[in-house]
Amino acid sequence: MSTFIKDFIERETISRRNFLLASAAGMTTAAMPGVFGNGMARAATDPALAWSYRDRASAYWNAIVSGGEAFTESIGKPKDAMTSLINEGSSEKSLADIKAFLAKNNGACAIACDANDSPNARPVAEAVQAAGGYVSTIWNKTDDAHPWDFGDNWVSHMTWSDEKPAEETARILFEAMGGKGGVVHLGGIAANNPAIERLNGLKNALKDYPDITLLDAQPADWDTTKAAELMASFLTKYGDQITGVHCANDNIAYGVLEALKAEGIEGMPIVAYDGNPEAVQMVMDGKLLATVFTNPHWGGGITLSLAYHAAIGSFKPSEEPHEHREFYGPTILVTAKDAAEFKAKYLDSVPTYDWADFWSPSNGGIVYK
Amino acid sequence: MATPFLPLIQGGAPLREDRVRQLMTRENAIRWAPLLVLIGLIILFTAINPAFLSQRNFARIAIAASPALMVAIGVTFIIVMGSIDLSMEGTVGLTAVLFCFVFLATGGTLAAGAWVAIPVILLVGALIGLVNGLVHVKLRIPSFMASLAIGFVGTGAAVLITGGDIVKIDDDTFRALLTWRIAGFPLMVYVVAAMTVLAWFIQSHTTLGRNFYAVGGGEELAHASGLNVRRVRIMGFVLAGVFYAVAGILQVAKLGQAESVSGANFMFISITSVVVGGVALWGGIGGIWNTVVGVLIVNVINNGMVVIGLPNYLQDGMLGLLVIVAVVLSTDRRSISFVK
Numbered sequence: 001m002s003t004f005i006k007d008f009i010e011r012e013t014i015s016r017r018n019f020l021l022a023s024a025a026g027m028t029t030a031a032m033p034g035v036f037g038n039g040m041a042r043a044a045t046d047p048a049l050a051w052s053y054r055d056r057a058s059a060y061w062n063a064i065v066s067g068g069e070a071f072t073e074s075i076g077k078p079k080d081a082m083t084s085l086i087n088e089g090s091s092e093k094s095l096a097d098i099k100a101f102l103a104k105n106n107g108a109c110a111i112a113c114d115a116n117d118s119p120n121a122r123p124v125a126e127a128v129q130a131a132g133g134y135v136s137t138i139w140n141k142t143d144d145a146h147p148w149d150f151g152d153n154w155v156s157h158m159t160w161s162d163e164k165p166a167e168e169t170a171r172i173l174f175e176a177m178g179g180k181g182g183v184v185h186l187g188g189i190a191a192n193n194p195a196i197e198r199l200n201g202l203k204n205a206l207k208d209y210p211d212i213t214l215l216d217a218q219p220a221d222w223d224t225t226k227a228a229e230l231m232a233s234f235l236t237k238y239g240d241q242i243t244g245v246h247c248a249n250d251n252i253a254y255g256v257l258e259a260l261k262a263e264g265i266e267g268m269p270i271v272a273y274d275g276n277p278e279a280v281q282m283v284m285d286g287k288l289l290a291t292v293f294t295n296p297h298w299g300g301g302i303t304l305s306l307a308y309h310a311a312i313g314s315f316k317p318s319e320e321p322h323e324h325r326e327f328y329g330p331t332i333l334v335t336a337k338d339a340a341e342f343k344a345k346y347l348d349s350v351p352t353y354d355w356a357d358f359w360s361p362s363n364g365g366i367v368y369k
Numbered sequence: 370m371a372t373p374f375l376p377l378i379q380g381g382a383p384l385r386e387d388r389v390r391q392l393m394t395r396e397n398a399i400r401w402a403p404l405l406v407l408i409g410l411i412i413l414f415t416a417i418n419p420a421f422l423s424q425r426n427f428a429r430i431a432i433a434a435s436p437a438l439m440v441a442i443g444v445t446f447i448i449v450m451g452s453i454d455l456s457m458e459g460t461v462g463l464t465a466v467l468f469c470f471v472f473l474a475t476g477g478t479l480a481a482g483a484w485v486a487i488p489v490i491l492l493v494g495a496l497i498g499l500v501n502g503l504v505h506v507k508l509r510i511p512s513f514m515a516s517l518a519i520g521f522v523g524t525g526a527a528v529l530i531t532g533g534d535i536v537k538i539d540d541d542t543f544r545a546l547l548t549w550r551i552a553g554f555p556l557m558v559y560v561v562a563a564m565t566v567l568a569w570f571i572q573s574h575t576t577l578g579r580n581f582y583a584v585g586g587g588e589e590l591a592h593a594s595g596l597n598v599r600r601v602r603i604m605g606f607v608l609a610g611v612f613y614a615v616a617g618i619l620q621v622a623k624l625g626q627a628e629s630v631s632g633a634n635f636m637f638i639s640i641t642s643v644v645v646g647g648v649a650l651w652g653g654i655g656g657i658w659n660t661v662v663g664v665l666i667v668n669v670i671n672n673g674m675v676v677i678g679l680p681n682y683l684q685d686g687m688l689g690l691l692v693i694v695a696v697v698l699s700t701d702r703r704s705i706s707f708v709k
Binding site for chain 1: 418420421423425426429432433524528532533534535537544547548555620623624625626628629630631633634671672675676678681682
């Protein structure tokens with residue numbers, strides 16, 4: 001065996017041993033709070049704050065973070081007292097970051113989190129419970145995992161039901177089409193829950209409009225470029241049969257508009273979803289008929305606030321009714337009629353929210369089908 | 370080697386039987402395979418839905434293919450050298466975002482002096498390529514890792530500059546690249562055609578272009594012959610960076626906006642196209658025209674699958690399958706002893 005290979009193996013063996021030792025030390029630390037607190041929730045006077053989310057490359061997550069920071073400042077701390085745990089779309093990283101944060105702060109934590117995918121919510125909640133911390137989640141969790149099964153530690157879960165709002169945008173679209181013609185749907189990543197719900201909303205509305213045909217529905221993966229290319233292909237396939245476009249989010253609508261612009265087609269009825277500033281402007285300009293705002297700023301702030309107030313003992317989650325622990329977030333339909341007013345209220349200046357008013361803006365308890 | 374698609378019939382001499390046999394060699398079959406695959410696909414899609422074979426649809430495919438072709442040509446220079454460049458997503462994203470910022474800062478319309486943004490961004494692309502090349506050559510990091518890392522830095526910088534927001538450009542003069550049509554094709558298609566001819570010229574008629582093949586065909590030999598291999602490598606990355614910047618600008622022209630993820634998916638599309646077109650990943654084989662055909666194959670497949678109404682859950686699988694078929698047909702695998 002060459003010396004190089006021998007050296008290499010030796011080096012790898014040593015580093016693996018170091019790694020195992022370090023892991024053992026890490027696990028002991030992580031288990032410590034569990035030893036003393038036995039997994040029971042303890043009130044902390046000054047819990048460490050963190051938001052665990054996907055990335056900073058989208059307007060949506062930036063609004064979530066701005067809400068979290070607004071809450072942090074509202075309790076007299078600087079913005080950077082809230083730690084960003086960025087999972088980059090990896091559930092493993094999401095869980096590992098949260099475990100590291102719990103270990104560092106001996107469990108005295110208030111964490112807000114989107115678990116990245118549904119199955120990851122349970123291990124996150126288990127890790128937080130074992131360390132005696134507090135977590136509030138949004139978007140992703142499986143139907144069989146409930147905050148009330150984790151004592152006080154899994155404070156709450158908020159999600160948004162997209163079916164109803166997507167149905168409303170579809171109705172606005174169909175009215176603009178004069179109740180007849182052909183519609184195409186450009187969807188999100190096919191397996192994503194919001195993508196499924198938004199298409200279902202469209203299908204629900206179709207039942208009341210027998211003269212409108214759903215020509216095609218295909219995923220554009222929430223992506224502007226892909227949407228432009230898909231729309232161009234739809235134009236080849238269906239041509240003038242397309243008299244309306246239902247988009248699963250704003251980014252897709254931008255791509256659709258550009259594909260139509262390339263062909264010199266103007267005035268096509270289009271609806272979108274998400275209520276991003278650019279889309280709201282387009283609604284005001286008459287390029288889009290409607291979009292739906294889910295108020296991510298409020299969602300980002302209130303989720304962290306719930307975890308924080310549970311941690312300092314302002315309320316005891318296990319004494320709250322189920323609809324206070326699993327609930328739908330607010331949705332606001334933005335149309336040409338109210339876009340200017342909406343923009344002034346929510347986008348030009350950020351409203352000041354009462355971060356201790358947890359439930360009144362929400363949309364009721366989560367209903368499982 | 371440098372001109373893979375020689376004209377089939379040279380001169381006006383009548384074809385004799387031995388000449389026909391000469392043309393029907395294995396080498397020729399492989400050289401022309403990508404083009405035959407492309408023609409086969411067009412016939413297939415047209416047979417299923419005649420709407421596919423229309424000038425308007427070809428214009429749509431051309432628009433979709435334009436930025437992707439610029440990226441693919443950039444990476445072709447690198448792959449011909451036997452290296453790989455994975456920085457395209459970050460570079461395209463960053464140049465697209467910076468282009469919008471410079472464009473808006475210098476007046477917001479081409480007429481008002483915002484044309485300055487174009488040379489500035491080409492220079493930025495060259496600089497990113499230079500850093501990429503220097504990191505790869507001077508620090509002796511494999512091009513795979515060095516370029517991937519630079520790509521991440523590019524995406525990160527774009528996120529930092531935009532704060533995750535979208536930057537829009539509404540100048541009608543600039544958007545004429547998409548909206549102004551000559552013979553049914555938007556202006557950007559002609560820009561891409563001109564850039565492609567330029568790339569072919571660099572490849573076939575300059576010392577640098579031939580040196581790429583020398584390095585890709587046998588680096589030790591090239592080095593022993595007195596070629597400054599490291600310099601050629603760095604120049605290759607600079608050239609690729611410029612083409613990525615062109616793609617960034619065209620991406621803005623196509624969508625009227627830039628964001629940090631404007632370069633998303635270009636890595637898969639460009640590398641796939643280059644390989645499908647018959648450029649060998651081990652270097653020295655293929656060139657610009659292979660890449661052009663490869664990009665067209667991938668875009669024709671993407672468009673055609675929707676036009677013939679293939680269910681969306683089959684589309685990804687079908688794309689993968691067709692890519693394998695195209696590579697099997699278009700690369701001379703007998704000439705290499707092993708594949709890694």
